[in-house]
Amino acid sequence: MFKFAIPLCLLAAACSDDSAQPDLKPTDGWARESVPGQTSAAAYLTIINNGTGEDRLVRVESDVAGHAMLHSTATKGGVTRMRHIAAGLEIPSKTAVELSPGRTHVMLSELKAPLGRGDKFELELDFERSGRRTAVIKVLDPSSAGLQEAR
Numbered sequence: 001m002f003k004f005a006i007p008l009c010l011l012a013a014a015c016s017d018d019s020a021q022p023d024l025k026p027t028d029g030w031a032r033e034s035v036p037g038q039t040s041a042a043a044y045l046t047i048i049n050n051g052t053g054e055d056r057l058v059r060v061e062s063d064v065a066g067h068a069m070l071h072s073t074a075t076k077g078g079v080t081r082m083r084h085i086a087a088g089l090e091i092p093s094k095t096a097v098e099l100s101p102g103r104t105h106v107m108l109s110e111l112k113a114p115l116g117r118g119d120k121f122e123l124e125l126d127f128e129r130s131g132r133r134t135a136v137i138k139v140l141d142p143s144s145a146g147l148q149e150a151r
């Protein structure tokens with residue numbers, strides 16, 4: 001009996017971090033209505049982590065686009081560039097991570113159909129620890145600055 005006690009203690013100590021679980025909720029997803037001929041679009045949302053553990057958004061996917069990826073935006077010398085966030089997006093515990101214009105967004109390319117105002121579509125989010133979550137993205141007025149404004 002005693003033989004087993006020691007390895008179990010070691011295991012518990014090594015894995016103590018695993019008791020801290022993320023608790024994720026994607027919310028407030030939105031995108032701008034597309035214009036004719038537009039082949040790519042950005043989608044924005046907030047990912048709330050009410051849990052005590054962190055997570056990482058590693059992959060995004062949507063039926064409306066042939067390809068989706070996480071992008072960051074940076075302006076340097078008046079030039080705005082988008083960059084693929086290859087390492088994924090960190091979602092710390094007890095935090096709401098906001099993807100918003102001019103910052104981080106989901107880049108949807110090879111749009112399969114126009115995004116019409118008032119439409120909704122699903123965005124699949126794959127997290128390292130929590131697995132897959134589905135976000136609902138609402139399509140807003142092209143001049144919209146966000147869902148908060150639209151309410």
Ligand SMILES: [Cu+2]
Nearest residue numbers: 071082105107
């Ligand atoms: Cu982009």
